[in-house]
Amino acid sequence: MSEDGKDLPKRVAIRDDLLTxxxxxxxxxxxxxxxxxxxxxxxxxxxxRCPNCGSGDMETRELxxxxxxxxxxxxxxxxxxxYRGPDPFQPFCMGLVELPDGLRVNALVEGDVEEMxxxxxxxxxxxxxxxxxxGQEVVGFAFARTDKP
Amino acid sequence: MSDVVILGIGIHPFxxxxxxxxxxxxxxxxxxxDDAGVTWQDIQTAYxxxxxxxxxxxxxxxxxxxxxDIPICDIEAACASGGVALRQAILAIRSGEIDLAxxxxxxxxxxxxxxxxxxxxxxxxxxxxxxxPSYWSMRAKRHMYEHGTSELQIAKVAHKNxxxxxxxxxxxxxxxFSMEKxxxxxxxCDPIHLLExxxxxxxxxxxxxASKERAAKLGGRPIQVDACVHTLATYSSDFRCPADSMSAxxxxxxxxxxxxxxxxxxxxxxxxxxxCFEVQDTDAFCEIEIYxxxxxxxxxxxxALIDSGRxxxxxxxxVNMSGGLICKGEPVGxxxxxxxxxxxxxxxxxxxxxxxxxxxxxxAHVLGAGGNCAVTIMSR
Ligand SMILES: [Zn+2]
Numbered sequence: 280m281s282e283d284g285k286d287l288p289k290r291v292a293i294r295d296d297l298l299t300x301x302x303x304x305x306x307x308x309x310x311x312x313x314x315x316x317x318x319x320x321x322x323x324x325x326x327x328r329c330p331n332c333g334s335g336d337m338e339t340r341e342l343x344x345x346x347x348x349x350x351x352x353x354x355x356x357x358x359x360x361x362y363r364g365p366d367p368f369q370p371f372c373m374g375l376v377e378l379p380d381g382l383r384v385n386a387l388v389e390g391d392v393e394e395m396x397x398x399x400x401x402x403x404x405x406x407x408x409x410x411x412x413x414g415q416e417v418v419g420f421a422f423a424r425t426d427k428p
Numbered sequence: 429m430s431d432v433v434i435l436g437i438g439i440h441p442f443x444x445x446x447x448x449x450x451x452x453x454x455x456x457x458x459x460x461x462d463d464a465g466v467t468w469q470d471i472q473t474a475y476x477x478x479x480x481x482x483x484x485x486x487x488x489x490x491x492x493x494x495x496x497d498i499p500i501c502d503i504e505a506a507c508a509s510g511g512v513a514l515r516q517a518i519l520a521i522r523s524g525e526i527d528l529a530x531x532x533x534x535x536x537x538x539x540x541x542x543x544x545x546x547x548x549x550x551x552x553x554x555x556x557x558x559x560x561p562s563y564w565s566m567r568a569k570r571h572m573y574e575h576g577t578s579e580l581q582i583a584k585v586a587h588k589n590x591x592x593x594x595x596x597x598x599x600x601x602x603x604x605f606s607m608e609k610x611x612x613x614x615x616x617c618d619p620i621h622l623l624e625x626x627x628x629x630x631x632x633x634x635x636x637x638a639s640k641e642r643a644a645k646l647g648g649r650p651i652q653v654d655a656c657v658h659t660l661a662t663y664s665s666d667f668r669c670p671a672d673s674m675s676a677x678x679x680x681x682x683x684x685x686x687x688x689x690x691x692x693x694x695x696x697x698x699x700x701x702x703x704c705f706e707v708q709d710t711d712a713f714c715e716i717e718i719y720x721x722x723x724x725x726x727x728x729x730x731x732a733l734i735d736s737g738r739x740x741x742x743x744x745x746x747v748n749m750s751g752g753l754i755c756k757g758e759p760v761g762x763x764x765x766x767x768x769x770x771x772x773x774x775x776x777x778x779x780x781x782x783x784x785x786x787x788x789x790x791x792a793h794v795l796g797a798g799g800n801c802a803v804t805i806m807s808r
Contacts, residue, residue: 293551293555294549294551297551320663320664320677320678324672331664350567350569350570350573352562354562355614355615355616356541356559356616358541358556359558359559360543360553360558361545361550362558363555364556371556373556374566378676381676382673382674382675382676383675383676385557385670385671385673385674386557387557397569397573408555409554419554
């Protein structure tokens with residue numbers, strides 16, 4: 280219950296327009312993208328206008344769940360500000376994940392940080408990232424290696 | 429654009445000081461005004477370049493030089509702020525309304541990583557996708573993968589810049605490090621190590637700019653501004669913006685290439701005509717990428733260029749004679765004007781042990797958040 284007595288949803292997306300709804304079964308949640316009908320470019324999230332050509336002729340679509348790692352880095356220090364990742368801090372990979380929809384998504388990449396390589400196959404994983412101040416589960420996403428490490 | 433000249437320069441060393449931003453800024457401004465051989469009352473308009481300071485910072489700093497009714501406004505365009513402020517002064521002079529202006533850059537920043545909420549959305553901060561060096565490092569990894577650039581070559585850039593900084597009294601770190609020491613320093617974001625990365629800090633730099641006519645009357649040692657260009661990264665040309673996603677269908681030229689190309693066109697010269705360069709080495713890899721983007725070598729050849737030694741002070745295309753951002757630190761608003769201070773000193777022949785012999789032309793380059801890029805070309 281919130282302060283004004285209204286029921287808050289148990290789960291919220293880390294950014295509302297990034298994930299499909301409902302959020303009950305996280306295995307069924309997909310990333311949302313916007314494709315421009317004018318220039319064909321696709322970008323992450325729901326967008327009213329195309330970030331390439333500025334057209335408002337956009338369609339929202341579910342993005343593919345399988346991709347490959349285009350580039351990455353290992354974050355070796357706890358990020359500053361209101362970082363809500365694991366405590367104590369664990370070094371993690373972030374990278375650009377190339378999806379078949381014609382875009383590369385900036386995301387957390389799961390796998391052994393010392394074994395990560397450009398080109399490895401990845402699959403979307405949607406999970407409860409942290410709990411917010413109101414006690415709601417905040418749902419985030421990452422891409423996890425589908426080959427061994 | 430050779431109708432505008434830099435008449436005076438001033439700098440407060442970059443580092444960490446027990447002083448207010450007003451004190452640091454006023455020192456650099458007063459020095460530039462003295463160097464130009466004019467008085468504060470002669471200045472007709474002023475601009476402050478800054479990113480992390482509070483509102484009306486320009487007014488607060490310049491009051492210390494004596495109260496006047498000279499208009500001053502604060503300008504922010506991330507790492508390119510100094511280029512934008514200089515450009516505003518140039519445009520004001522070219523409009524004919526004024527003929528003498530002060531451009532000041534000042535910053536005072538906390539230690540460690542920059543406050544992510546200034547640049548990133550809350551969800552990116554929560555997930556940890558909000559560390560500036562991680563974006564630069566991802567470019568480095570891809571460059572290594574595509575072009576075979578090595579960690580050794582990246583470390584060589586840091587080695588060169590640390591060596592150059594020993595001779596720069598305005599740099600924060602003035603110590604030479606061995607290649608081993610650099611490569612054994614802790615990884616910040618793979619493949620970039622602590623001794624290969626710049627730190628935010630405090631500092632100020634200032635220039636007095638004048639129309640050529642006014643400068644002719646005033647005398648002194650004017651340096652021509654041949655081009656001063658500011659651009660933003662176009663769609664999907666740079667993921668430093670920071671973008672949620674990038675296109676996988678196109679690879680447009682990055683902001684440095686686009687800005688440098690415009691600047692060369694305006695100045696009517698090319699990279700082969702420029703004698704010395706100060707560029708945005710936020711990390712050592714960035715400098716390798718910039719070599720390619722400003723045309724010092726071809727795509728993928730940046731690693732070979734550092735190997736060749738040509739970007740050393742005694743090479744034929746010296747880069748970051750000052751020690752670069754890696755050694756000076758990055759007081760964001762002061763950064764580009766600090767580079768211009770270095771280039772003007774070089775073109776005047778005042779750079780002592782780090783002087784590029786016979787330098788007649790120079791370029792200063794910055795690139796940062798939002799895909800903001802500025803390039804200034806100067807000559808004597
Ligand atoms: Zn479009």
